[in-house]
Amino acid sequence: MSVEDLTRLGIFLVTLTVFCSVSGHKYNYDNPSEWNQEYETCRGNRQSPIGLVREESLDNTNLPKLSFNNYNLPLSMPVEAQNNGHTVQVKVNDVVDGGRPSVTGGGVSEIYEAQSFHFHWGSQNSKGSEHEIDKNKYDVELHIVHKNIRFANLNEASNDPSGILVLGIMLKKWQFIPTFRTGLNAVYDTLPYLSKYDSTQTLNETITMNSILSGLNTRQFYTYNGSLTTPPCSQAVTWFVFKDVVPIQSRYLKRFWTLYDSRNIPLLNNFRPIQERNDREVLYREGRRSTQ
Numbered sequence: 654m655s656v657e658d659l660t661r662l663g664i665f666l667v668t669l670t671v672f673c674s675v676s677g678h679k680y681n682y683d684n685p686s687e688w689n690q691e692y693e694t695c696r697g698n699r700q701s702p703i704g705l706v707r708e709e710s711l712d713n714t715n716l717p718k719l720s721f722n723n724y725n726l727p728l729s730m731p732v733e734a735q736n737n738g739h740t741v742q743v744k745v746n747d748v749v750d751g752g753r754p755s756v757t758g759g760g761v762s763e764i765y766e767a768q769s770f771h772f773h774w775g776s777q778n779s780k781g782s783e784h785e786i787d788k789n790k791y792d793v794e795l796h797i798v799h800k801n802i803r804f805a806n807l808n809e810a811s812n813d814p815s816g817i818l819v820l821g822i823m824l825k826k827w828q829f830i831p832t833f834r835t836g837l838n839a840v841y842d843t844l845p846y847l848s849k850y851d852s853t854q855t856l857n858e859t860i861t862m863n864s865i866l867s868g869l870n871t872r873q874f875y876t877y878n879g880s881l882t883t884p885p886c887s888q889a890v891t892w893f894v895f896k897d898v899v900p901i902q903s904r905y906l907k908r909f910w911t912l913y914d915s916r917n918i919p920l921l922n923n924f925r926p927i928q929e930r931n932d933r934e935v936l937y938r939e940g941r942r943s944t945q
């Protein structure tokens with residue numbers, strides 16, 4: 654091996670190390686069905702997303718509604734959005750008095766603290782939600798990721814079957830201009846600055862987690878046991894996918910299509926295809942906005 658070869662090898666190893674430490678898991682959306690070659694769990698039997706169908710779900714009128722704690726309080730600033738090469742991710746800070754936004758109820762017995770939220774989208778020609786509701790795909794799916802407070806971090810939580818709770822929210826393209834802003838508008842405002850991989854941008858207004866829920870009816874949902882929808886596909890997630898949808902203006906939807914991944918390739922269609930439900934039970938809670 655020549656000096657030149659050794660130099661090249663050195664540069665390669667340094668690049669590899671930096672890449673792996675920055676991006677965590679290395680994967681892309683060229684062919685999600687091949688993730689299981691490197692990540693064994695991606696071929697497991699409680700994978701996500703799945704198709705949610707009302708007729709195939711168990712109506713459970715006794716299921717308690719979800720309770721949202723500290724969702725009404727502003728997050729401490731600065732709140733940062735990042736293009737991590739797979740999605741736009743926003744870190745959920747402590748709320749202003751030092752507590753954390755959390756979720757309880759919905760049939761789970763423990764407390765889950767919000768960690769971050771991110772989006773899955775399509776392209777000009779395709780819709781990008783991960784779950785389907787009654788065979789319908791939506792334009793964007795927002796995931797709010799929570800970890801069970803028994804665990805120190807998400808990594809540890811991902812090794813436990815009840816370690817993680819994710820709220821799935823469908824965003825649907827809307828032609829009308831809404832008369833009010835939600836917390837999501839503050840996130841959409843960062844997108845023009847996030848086109849490059851690993852770029853970050855601070856939200857320029859305060860948000861609460863309620864403002865991210867955007868007035869959604871949280872009493873009507875599907876819930877089932879599944880997995881992370883990205884490698885390593887850990888089977889640690891209790892899913893709550895809401896039936897109600899949040900509108901997204903067409904001009905904001907288009908901004909998601911302007912992002913690039915770590916290879917400098919347009920980051921489009923960053924959703925995993927539907928997985929087998931197998932023998933899993935899906936529960937449905939029919940909660941009307943005004944009554945329950």
Ligand SMILES: [Zn+2]
Nearest residue numbers: 771773796882
């Ligand atoms: Zn997700």
